[in-house]
Amino acid sequence: MIRKILVANRGEIAVRVMRSCREMGIQSVAVFSEADRSAMHVRYADEACFIGPSPSSESYLNIDKIMDAAVKSGADAIHPGYGFLSENAEFARRVAEAGLIFIGPSPDAILAMGDKLTARKIMMDAGVSVVPGTRDLIEDEDKLKETADSIGYPIMIKASAGGGGKGMRLVREESELVSSYRRARSEAGSAFGNDVVYMEKYIESPHHIEFQVMADEHGNTVHLFERECSVQRRHQKVIEETPSPLMTPELRAKMGEQAVAAAQSVNYVGAGTVEFLVDNDHNFYFLEMNTRLQVEHPITERVTGVDLVKTQIMVANGEELPFKQEELTQTGHAIECRIYAEDPKNNFMPSPGLVKHITEPLGLGVRTDGYVYEGYEIPIYYDPMISKLIVWAQTRGEAIERMKRALYEYKISGVKNTIPFLKRIMEAEDFASGNYDTHFIEKNPEVLEIPSDCNQECEDMALFIAYLDYTEKMKKLVSEPTEVEKHASSPWKEFARRKSVLRL
Numbered sequence: 001m002i003r004k005i006l007v008a009n010r011g012e013i014a015v016r017v018m019r020s021c022r023e024m025g026i027q028s029v030a031v032f033s034e035a036d037r038s039a040m041h042v043r044y045a046d047e048a049c050f051i052g053p054s055p056s057s058e059s060y061l062n063i064d065k066i067m068d069a070a071v072k073s074g075a076d077a078i079h080p081g082y083g084f085l086s087e088n089a090e091f092a093r094r095v096a097e098a099g100l101i102f103i104g105p106s107p108d109a110i111l112a113m114g115d116k117l118t119a120r121k122i123m124m125d126a127g128v129s130v131v132p133g134t135r136d137l138i139e140d141e142d143k144l145k146e147t148a149d150s151i152g153y154p155i156m157i158k159a160s161a162g163g164g165g166k167g168m169r170l171v172r173e174e175s176e177l178v179s180s181y182r183r184a185r186s187e188a189g190s191a192f193g194n195d196v197v198y199m200e201k202y203i204e205s206p207h208h209i210e211f212q213v214m215a216d217e218h219g220n221t222v223h224l225f226e227r228e229c230s231v232q233r234r235h236q237k238v239i240e241e242t243p244s245p246l247m248t249p250e251l252r253a254k255m256g257e258q259a260v261a262a263a264q265s266v267n268y269v270g271a272g273t274v275e276f277l278v279d280n281d282h283n284f285y286f287l288e289m290n291t292r293l294q295v296e297h298p299i300t301e302r303v304t305g306v307d308l309v310k311t312q313i314m315v316a317n318g319e320e321l322p323f324k325q326e327e328l329t330q331t332g333h334a335i336e337c338r339i340y341a342e343d344p345k346n347n348f349m350p351s352p353g354l355v356k357h358i359t360e361p362l363g364l365g366v367r368t369d370g371y372v373y374e375g376y377e378i379p380i381y382y383d384p385m386i387s388k389l390i391v392w393a394q395t396r397g398e399a400i401e402r403m404k405r406a407l408y409e410y411k412i413s414g415v416k417n418t419i420p421f422l423k424r425i426m427e428a429e430d431f432a433s434g435n436y437d438t439h440f441i442e443k444n445p446e447v448l449e450i451p452s453d454c455n456q457e458c459e460d461m462a463l464f465i466a467y468l469d470y471t472e473k474m475k476k477l478v479s480e481p482t483e484v485e486k487h488a489s490s491p492w493k494e495f496a497r498r499k500s501v502l503r504l
């Protein structure tokens, strides 16, 4: 029986996991680094353990420190969240060896899916459709040309230890082949300590569509439909939605069946995500499987009504899945916008610092998963994602209008953020029509043109003037205290005059 869970993570996902723990009557334990002393997940948890210096390599990525915190706090399970140690097979093994429950799949499943070439082979043998290409690694340059010719240009050379866009190389013609191959291997070797590469046909303008899967220890595996994740910038997702505008009931049935087969082929237990590339002719290909809860899980929760974290915990506790495939349905439409503390007017430069003001949107069909509060200082050490805004409505069109409304209500000052960029995407015709693929941002460069925010400029100027006024008053206070008293008698008159100056 799980009674206490250590959450080996920080930020919004740590809070998200603890919320389900609270609803289930399970105690939560936070871990925190030096930079996270005043972080929300520490305040929310029932207990908190300090685990070391701010850099994640010395805290959130340090297996020994997290195991120590788990044992000391008497936790009986560990939830890894996403990122950090969530897809680290060694960590999953250490948790089990300590007699604790890892809320996630087995170390073997993590290892198999972590190696992209191994995953590809397993999928081929399980009858899952993979991108046309090689079955084995490309060991030398002898058969390089032959292999590329048999696949047909353009091709992609991918690092087996890569994934998520890391260690990939596009080769458009034979003249680039040998140099690209050499560079791919040497880059993979230095980045991952593993220079195994393989070759795939390049799919020109694909959609990135993923399926949520969930499996228990009793042989039950289901899928919870798709998420359309094609709106990406530099391999970072920006917006996700479900259902996918491209999907048909036939395609969904075929892809869902293969997603379940993919999970079963590695005896998967827990929540996982099977990623596919889909072309406009509805051909689909397995890309990789993520063996963790994903950032974008809330849109699936909203259309299916399933609490995915609660289900993860139940499954980790040895219980049977509380639903069968036939009982799962999609209702309405959900969209998620990821909000980053980055400056969209300055090449998405990270913008850490003090959050002077935050007002989050509320109202019908709106959910925010965040962790930032007024007066909180966003540290420089971690991922700049600060919040996820999730809306639901009965139709896709209404969901877009609701997202626009919620983005209008969202106010964050002190740190630059991507809300203006998200507003631009919501206004784009290709987004409204649902006619977009993974090249959406390149094809719609106007979404990167951020209008100057008049309100923000006025706010900044008002703060500046208030500061000047304060220093002036302080000077007078020191030199001639009676003058200050005279001024202080009508401060509002003064302010009104300044406001009218601002309007010019």
Ligand code: MV4
Pocket (backbone or CB within 6 Å): 131, 156, 163, 164, 165, 166, 200, 201, 202, 203, 204, 206, 207, 208, 229, 230, 232, 235, 277, 287, 288, 438
């Ligand atoms: C591809 C591809 C086209 N053809 N593989 C990027 C992330 C990683 N998971 C795999 N990626 C891609 N693999 C073949 N054979 C195009 C991409 C790709 C992409 C995929 C999903 C979402 C956004 C993307 C942006 C650029 C390239």
